[in-house]
Amino acid sequence: MSSLRLINIDKSFGKTAVLKNINLEVEEGEFVVFVGPSGCGKSTMLRIIAGLEDATSGTIEIADQVVNDVPPAKRGIGMVFQSYALFPHLNVRDNLALGLKQSKEDKQLIDERVKESSRILHLDPYLERFPAQLSGGQRQRVAIGRAIARHPKLFLFDEPLSNLDAALRMSTRVEIANLHRQIDTTMIYVTHDQIEAMTLADRIVVLRDGVVEQVGTPMELYNNPVNQFVAGFLGLPSMNFLPAEQIGSKQGATAGIRPEHLVFGESGPIDATVVYVEQLGGDTNVIVKLAAGAELTARLFGQHKYSVGDKVKVAVDEDNIYLFDADGKRIR
Amino acid sequence: MQKVRRSPFNLFAVHAILITYTAIALFPVVVILINSFKSRKAIFRDPLGLPDAESFSLVGYSTVFEQGDFFGYFQNSMIVTVGSLFFILLFGAMAAFALAEYRFRGNTLLGLYLALGIMIPIRIGTVAILELMVATGLVNTLTALILVYTAQGLPLAVFILTEFMRQVSDDLKNAGRVEGLSEYVIFFRLVLPIVRPALATVAVFNMITIWNDLWFPLILSPSEETKTLTLGSQVFIGQFVTDWNAVLSALSMAILPVLVLYVLFSRQLIRGITAGAVK
Numbered sequence: 001m002s003s004l005r006l007i008n009i010d011k012s013f014g015k016t017a018v019l020k021n022i023n024l025e026v027e028e029g030e031f032v033v034f035v036g037p038s039g040c041g042k043s044t045m046l047r048i049i050a051g052l053e054d055a056t057s058g059t060i061e062i063a064d065q066v067v068n069d070v071p072p073a074k075r076g077i078g079m080v081f082q083s084y085a086l087f088p089h090l091n092v093r094d095n096l097a098l099g100l101k102q103s104k105e106d107k108q109l110i111d112e113r114v115k116e117s118s119r120i121l122h123l124d125p126y127l128e129r130f131p132a133q134l135s136g137g138q139r140q141r142v143a144i145g146r147a148i149a150r151h152p153k154l155f156l157f158d159e160p161l162s163n164l165d166a167a168l169r170m171s172t173r174v175e176i177a178n179l180h181r182q183i184d185t186t187m188i189y190v191t192h193d194q195i196e197a198m199t200l201a202d203r204i205v206v207l208r209d210g211v212v213e214q215v216g217t218p219m220e221l222y223n224n225p226v227n228q229f230v231a232g233f234l235g236l237p238s239m240n241f242l243p244a245e246q247i248g249s250k251q252g253a254t255a256g257i258r259p260e261h262l263v264f265g266e267s268g269p270i271d272a273t274v275v276y277v278e279q280l281g282g283d284t285n286v287i288v289k290l291a292a293g294a295e296l297t298a299r300l301f302g303q304h305k306y307s308v309g310d311k312v313k314v315a316v317d318e319d320n321i322y323l324f325d326a327d328g329k330r331i332r
Numbered sequence: 333m334q335k336v337r338r339s340p341f342n343l344f345a346v347h348a349i350l351i352t353y354t355a356i357a358l359f360p361v362v363v364i365l366i367n368s369f370k371s372r373k374a375i376f377r378d379p380l381g382l383p384d385a386e387s388f389s390l391v392g393y394s395t396v397f398e399q400g401d402f403f404g405y406f407q408n409s410m411i412v413t414v415g416s417l418f419f420i421l422l423f424g425a426m427a428a429f430a431l432a433e434y435r436f437r438g439n440t441l442l443g444l445y446l447a448l449g450i451m452i453p454i455r456i457g458t459v460a461i462l463e464l465m466v467a468t469g470l471v472n473t474l475t476a477l478i479l480v481y482t483a484q485g486l487p488l489a490v491f492i493l494t495e496f497m498r499q500v501s502d503d504l505k506n507a508g509r510v511e512g513l514s515e516y517v518i519f520f521r522l523v524l525p526i527v528r529p530a531l532a533t534v535a536v537f538n539m540i541t542i543w544n545d546l547w548f549p550l551i552l553s554p555s556e557e558t559k560t561l562t563l564g565s566q567v568f569i570g571q572f573v574t575d576w577n578a579v580l581s582a583l584s585m586a587i588l589p590v591l592v593l594y595v596l597f598s599r600q601l602i603r604g605i606t607a608g609a610v611k
Contacts, residue, residue: 052506073512085507089521102512146511158503 001064003028003186004049004154009058011044011210018044019210022058026188026203031180033189035197035233036207042190045207046156049188051075063153073102075154078147082159084139086131092142093127099150117145120182121175137168144176148183157189161196173199194234198222206230228328231256237285242294244323247316253331256322259285259299264306268313272296274306288312361587368392368580375576392577395568396585399578404557405564410589411474412560413542416481417535423482424489424534425497425527429519431490432497433505443494449487454480458551465552472555480548485538496530497523532597539597543590561586 004026011019018041026032034042047053049060051072060067067075086095096117100110118124121141131139140160147155160176161169177200180187191197197204198218206213206221206229214221214230225231231239237259244255247270264286272288275295284304289295298314306312323331366382367375374387381387396402431443454461461480462471470476500523508518524531549563565582568575 047506050506050510052509072506072509077510079507079510081503081507083501083503085501085503087504087508087522089525098513099511143507146507150511 001028002026002061003030003063004188005059005061005064006045006049007059007061009045009048009060010056011041011048011053012056017210019048019055022210022212024205024212024215026186028186029184031187031189031200031202032205033191033197033201033203034205034207035191035194036213037233038192039209040207041210042192042207043158046158046188046190049154050077050079050156073099076152077154077156078150078152079156080140080143080147080158080160082162084131084136084143084163086139086142086146088131091128091130092123092134092145095131095142096123096146096149099146103150113149113151117148120148120179121145136164137172140164140172141175144179148179152185155185155187157187157191159191160189161191161193176200194236198234204234206233225322226330228254228256228324228330231322231324231330235259237297237299239322240294240296241324242290242296244321246290246292246294247321249321250323250331252326254324254326254328256324257296257316257320259297260301261316261320262296262298263315263317264298264300264304264312265315266313268315270314270316272312272314274308274310274312276308277306279303288314290314364580364583364587368577368584370577372577375580389577392575392579392581393585395575395578396581400564400567401556401559402561402564402582402585405559405561406585406589408474408558409543409561409586412477412481413539413593415474415478416485416542417538419478419482420485420489420538421531421535424486425493425524425531426519427486427490428493428497429523431494432500443490447487447491449483450491454484455547458547462551470552472553472558474553474558476552477548477558477560480552481538481542481545485534485542488537489534492534493527493530496527500526535597536594539593540590543586 002025004024006022006024009019009022010017022045024032034045036042044053048055049062051067051070055068062075062077072079087098090098093114096114097110100113105113114127118127121144123138123141123145126134126138126142131142134142140163144160157176161172164172173196176189180200189196189200201218203215204218204221205215208229214226216224218234221230222234225234228241232241235258239256239258240262241254241256244250244253247255247257249255271291274286275289276287278285278287281303282301284300284302284306286298286300286304286306287295288298296314325331363379367379369383369389369392370381370387371389371391374381374383374389378387383389427446431439431446465471465476470479504522504526505518508522513521544562545560546562546566549558549560550566553559554563561582565579565586568578568582
């Protein structure tokens, strides 16, 4: 059974087309991440799935039922927002219970559900507090708890970690991953952060300018990008692009090399000069300038003592060079 | 909340300007207050002097309470002001919510149309309004005043509130929709508390104009039962003789309720109850 199916979705605001012919099928229990630069339409897509925005054309199915005309509250979704969006006049307990109360559920069931989400997200000490009395991380847990309490068929996350600081982001990310394992519900997650996408997703959907560029598992996308955009978007530091003839490859094409695939040594076909060194402790990022002119970032594991001006020889395995044509399409 | 370092001179200049302005603004009020406690002779002999044992007199206040139905006027003013404010805020906020929240054809045009009233003084239409009130039998009722003041206050209210409503987080409203709240609940329980400072601003602006207005009470409801305080005070101002004691006493008392309302609203201006709803 498919959990979510988008068929030929188009969306435009006035004359601006935001989403163009989106087709996607999500299996039950899958964790799918929409990723792309800001303005690519990923949040709009999520809001269309939630019913907060109407699609200009196309069909949305949740659990094999067409929901185009179903209001958000009846679609069986739980949604977590970037700014938490807790109800300021209600305490944590009532925030968790509100959706169930609105759908006129049995009082006993509401109590059970509140207890359950409170247990899963460790909210017990805060149940009587108001949102204003919680820290950012606690608020986001309440927001997730509110979504869980309704036992939705589909979880929607709209950049839930962007307002948190780096340490909290990491731990909340792990919590979301654990949550997915525990409750095994389909999750759709929107982010512009590729690390969140790579670590959480079963499948990643890469969007650009309202078009799906590629869909696949994180490693498929990393190892086998269909075009230059996907190749450059995933990976940190991002992939190096240079005219292919500078490394003796196919004339007229663009070559892409991941920073970790550049090897420095005594012997190597390419001469280069070190122009910048970043010591990160675990890794060392070295930026080198080729004799032919292009600048490349190399990621070396461990600590290396290079300094600006050093002459190095660089080698790349032929299999690790990606070639792209003038339109950015991958040449295989 | 970074504390900006200021030079002592700047600090002094800022306070000097503010204190001067406060003094200028308070001066007439103070003059009215002190003179309302003086005898008629003392008012003219030394208008700026404080009342002393010799010049102290409550004759103005006793005149006000004896002549005419001061408490009745007071009540009328209160009903008109509070009633008008209620409708201005309710309808203004509803219109503003619709303009800010929903995308529909003609949204911008409708917003402009509603704001047009800011530029056109409602008094231009006085004759037409009077004819309308006569036709509907609303002359000499407080309803007439409430309706006119609501119409007068709405354009600015819609204009100001629309801007504030646009700033309310979409996430919060959308969270309400996902949890199954109706648009009314979203409006009353989520959005209105957040724009409370803006509501207070609009209320203060309108309150003072309505409370002090002489024009419409005089034209639309000059009967004894429906006189407002400002209109009621006019009985003491004659063509040839003016009972200054009574006028000043009436004005002094008229300040009080506005002051109370203002204090109530200005507390709302400051209170940040919504902190924590959204980051």
